[in-house]
Amino acid sequence: MPDELDEYLRGESALSRQYRREYSPVPPHALDRLLLNAARFGPGKSKSPLRSQSLAPLAFAASVLLSVALVLAMVFAPQAVKKADDKPRVLKVSVYQSDPPRAVPASPRERNPAAWLEDISALRRAGRDSEADIEMRRFRSAYPDYLIPISE
Amino acid sequence: MDFSDDDAGLMLRYRDGDAAAFSALYAEYKGPLYRYLLRHVRNAGAAADLFQEVWSRLVATRARYEPRAKFATFLFHIAHNCAVDFFRRDMNLRGETSAHEFDSPLLEPEVPEYQRPDRVAEFVEQQSALLAAVAALPHVQREAFLLREETGLSVEEIARVTDVPVETAKSRLRYAVRKLKKSLSPMQEPGVLPLRTYA
Numbered sequence: 001m002p003d004e005l006d007e008y009l010r011g012e013s014a015l016s017r018q019y020r021r022e023y024s025p026v027p028p029h030a031l032d033r034l035l036l037n038a039a040r041f042g043p044g045k046s047k048s049p050l051r052s053q054s055l056a057p058l059a060f061a062a063s064v065l066l067s068v069a070l071v072l073a074m075v076f077a078p079q080a081v082k083k084a085d086d087k088p089r090v091l092k093v094s095v096y097q098s099d100p101p102r103a104v105p106a107s108p109r110e111r112n113p114a115a116w117l118e119d120i121s122a123l124r125r126a127g128r129d130s131e132a133d134i135e136m137r138r139f140r141s142a143y144p145d146y147l148i149p150i151s152e
Numbered sequence: 153m154d155f156s157d158d159d160a161g162l163m164l165r166y167r168d169g170d171a172a173a174f175s176a177l178y179a180e181y182k183g184p185l186y187r188y189l190l191r192h193v194r195n196a197g198a199a200a201d202l203f204q205e206v207w208s209r210l211v212a213t214r215a216r217y218e219p220r221a222k223f224a225t226f227l228f229h230i231a232h233n234c235a236v237d238f239f240r241r242d243m244n245l246r247g248e249t250s251a252h253e254f255d256s257p258l259l260e261p262e263v264p265e266y267q268r269p270d271r272v273a274e275f276v277e278q279q280s281a282l283l284a285a286v287a288a289l290p291h292v293q294r295e296a297f298l299l300r301e302e303t304g305l306s307v308e309e310i311a312r313v314t315d316v317p318v319e320t321a322k323s324r325l326r327y328a329v330r331k332l333k334k335s336l337s338p339m340q341e342p343g344v345l346p347l348r349t350y351a
Contacts, residue, residue: 005326005331009300014277015332018282019301027203031176035207039166039174096187 113143159223177223178207184302184303185231192235194287202238206231213326221312224303229313232295239291285335293328296321 007013116139123132139146159180166172185206190199209230217226239327292314298309311321 005329008325008329013329015282015329016301018336019286020279022280022283025187025190026182026183027200031200031203032182035204036175036178038208039178039211040171040266118232138156 042082111142113139113146156224157222160219160226163214163217163223163226164219167217174211174226181224181227185227188228188231188298188302189235190289191283191286191298193238196223198238202231202234209234222305222309224305225309228299228303228305232313232315246333281335282332289328290329293324293331296324297328299334300325 008015116135120132120135120139123129123135159177162173162177166177186199186203189202190196193199193202206227210227215324220226263322278299286297289297296310298304300315305313306320307322307325310325311318314321316324
């Protein structure tokens with residue numbers, strides 16, 4: 001009597017024929033596309049589509065981080081801009097008349113007496129004696145004890 | 153189903169960068185591999201996950217592929233390892249040792265809507281006594297039978313895939329065949345419509 005396993009392994013058993021007549025499910029097409037793409041582009045790039053469910057926590061964490069960053073930007077960024085806007089802006093406007101600015105300081109103490117005398121001499125050489133006299137009076141009030149050279 | 157050793161050549165071509173070779177391998181093996189997993193783990197969702205995992209491992213390790221055996225042996229050895237991991241995780245989750253061997257319903261695994269040729273009723277109609285008997289087998293016997301039917305591997309190759317001695321593989325297959333033959337109706341002859349079970 002032949003062994004039933006040997007008979008089965010010969011491939012012509014009723015059992016095998018019956019099994020081959022059964023419904024034969026196949027994987028869904030979406031899975032086909034994922035796997036074929038993964039094979040084409042390599043395992044490094046295939047991980048995402050293949051194991052997308054394992055990336056869900058990462059995606060969630062990224063969303064939370066992005067949300068927090070947006071909230072922080074909304075809370076703090078406008079204030080920073082406002083501070084910059086509130087800062088008073090100083091515009092330096094220089095108004096000149098016909099003459100160039102004079103080298104005469106507001107306080108005589110800020111001027112070097114020798115330089116001041118040189119400026120007065122320059123005014124006299126230019127024929128602006130009245131201005132030279134005014135400056136000389138200011139000089140005298142500022143440096144009453146200053147010894148003026150003879151030429152001046 | 154008979155797989156030729158040309159498949160090892162296709163795998164070598166894929167290893168060397170030929171994506172079309174992978175497409176050919178995939179087209180040839182996707183059905184047998186999917187059915188092996190579906191009917192072995194008896195859960196459509198798990199089968200789909202394992203199906204992805206098997207191919208992912210193949211893609212990831214392709215650079216190290218060397219044709220030491222028939223390609224089907226190589227592929228289904230990966231599948232076997234994935235299934236073993238699945239059963240181990242399943243056992244840990246359930247906190248049971250082998251309840252799935254005895255408590256499972258004698259039906260084809262749940263199949264999602266998109267896989268059904270038509271509607272649920274038609275799918276249920278396709279549940280045969282044979283598939284119910286396959287699902288009821290102890291998983292090592294079920295695996296041996298499915299490997300034989302879906303891949304045409306020899307007993308020696310089944311032993312290699314499942315990491316057991318040849319005699320063990322032969323014994324498993326013999327028990328499986330004996331039990332399954334009992335599930336076939338004595339009136340059922342070739343060409344006669346298969347038995348149906350109805351939910």
